Amino acid sequence: MTHKPGIVVTGASGRMGQMLIRTVIDSGQAHLVAALERPGHGWIGRDLGEAMGGAPLGVTVTDDPLEAFARAQAIIDFTVPAASVEFAQLAAQARAVHVIGTTGFTQDQLDQLKPAARHATIIRAGNMSLGVNLLVQLTRRVAAALDEDFDIEIVEAHHNQKVDAPSGTALMLGQAAAEGRGVNLSDVSDRGRDGITGPRQRGHIGFSAIRGGDIVGEHDVMFAAAGERIILRHVATDRAIFARGALKAALWGQGKPPGEYDMADVLGL
Numbered sequence: 001m002t003h004k005p006g007i008v009v010t011g012a013s014g015r016m017g018q019m020l021i022r023t024v025i026d027s028g029q030a031h032l033v034a035a036l037e038r039p040g041h042g043w044i045g046r047d048l049g050e051a052m053g054g055a056p057l058g059v060t061v062t063d064d065p066l067e068a069f070a071r072a073q074a075i076i077d078f079t080v081p082a083a084s085v086e087f088a089q090l091a092a093q094a095r096a097v098h099v100i101g102t103t104g105f106t107q108d109q110l111d112q113l114k115p116a117a118r119h120a121t122i123i124r125a126g127n128m129s130l131g132v133n134l135l136v137q138l139t140r141r142v143a144a145a146l147d148e149d150f151d152i153e154i155v156e157a158h159h160n161q162k163v164d165a166p167s168g169t170a171l172m173l174g175q176a177a178a179e180g181r182g183v184n185l186s187d188v189s190d191r192g193r194d195g196i197t198g199p200r201q202r203g204h205i206g207f208s209a210i211r212g213g214d215i216v217g218e219h220d221v222m223f224a225a226a227g228e229r230i231i232l233r234h235v236a237t238d239r240a241i242f243a244r245g246a247l248k249a250a251l252w253g254q255g256k257p258p259g260e261y262d263m264a265d266v267l268g269l
């Protein structure tokens, strides 16, 4: 009989948290050993299944990451950057694989993940879907094939509760476009145009963010030149694609040496 890893889902009541819990339970490939929420949250101390509006699951929602992680082989974490940084240290102590889907990190917060990655396997991606990770590869190739006659613009759309912009996915796409061009994204990034901006600067990579309704996540990478445009597009219609990718990462990470990985590693892209 193969061993099924024990998994903790953090941010259990969140849009992704609930999707992840269902995905882990339905998969038959892993055990849900704990569900974590932030201190003071109304779900703490309740049965997870009942809190989600269904039958009891025999898992009590906790706000104690240390105790929960000690029982797990993997943590699947879609929360907020400050919490993910804290969880990285605790997951490293527990030697558990830490799958991070959270977006909106500052560079300083990303740097804080590095010590944890010396002791544990961290798999982090701003988007865990197969489709977006393929789009990242395509974007790098198209950007490498075209010169700066083609202006690169990244347009993303998300639901009205999203708190960070540009999205983690848009930043992944921008990074891939910059790598294809052989430039640093930070040198060419155009964000938040407003007012008298002047003409577009040749070679820049632009970002625009739409927020509205219940949009799950849509990303266009536009290569616009005089007389023609190429648009690479991904449209997510179901958060299950992210949850499936995250579970795949948690399983892939078992037994991998400590370090920082992404979904391209998991998917072999």
Ligand SMILES: NC(=O)C1=CN([C@@H]2O[C@H](COP(=O)(O)OP(=O)(O)OC[C@H]3O[C@@H](n4cnc5c(N)ncnc54)[C@H](O)[C@@H]3O)[C@@H](O)[C@H]2O)C=CC1
Residues within 6 Å of the ligand: 010, 011, 012, 013, 014, 015, 016, 017, 036, 037, 038, 039, 041, 078, 079, 080, 083, 100, 101, 102, 103, 104, 125, 126, 127, 128, 129, 168, 242
């Ligand atoms: N990488 C990917 O494929 C995807 C990433 N995301 C990202 O995942 C994150 C969460 O997204 P949503 O689920 O839509 O947000 P949400 O706001 O619905 O859920 C976040 C949950 O985290 C909980 N939380 C906050 N601090 C916590 C702490 N210290 N301990 C435990 N729980 C804590 C909140 O109470 C909330 O329930 C965002 O950064 C989003 O951009 C979302 C979808 C896909």
Ligand SMILES: O=C(O)C1=N[C@H](C(=O)O)C[C@H](O)C1
Residues within 6 Å of the ligand: 103, 126, 127, 158, 159, 162, 166, 167, 168, 169, 170, 216, 217, 218
């Ligand atoms: O917050 C979301 O919802 C999503 N966040 C990720 C991002 O920032 O790109 C992934 C997906 O687009 C949904």
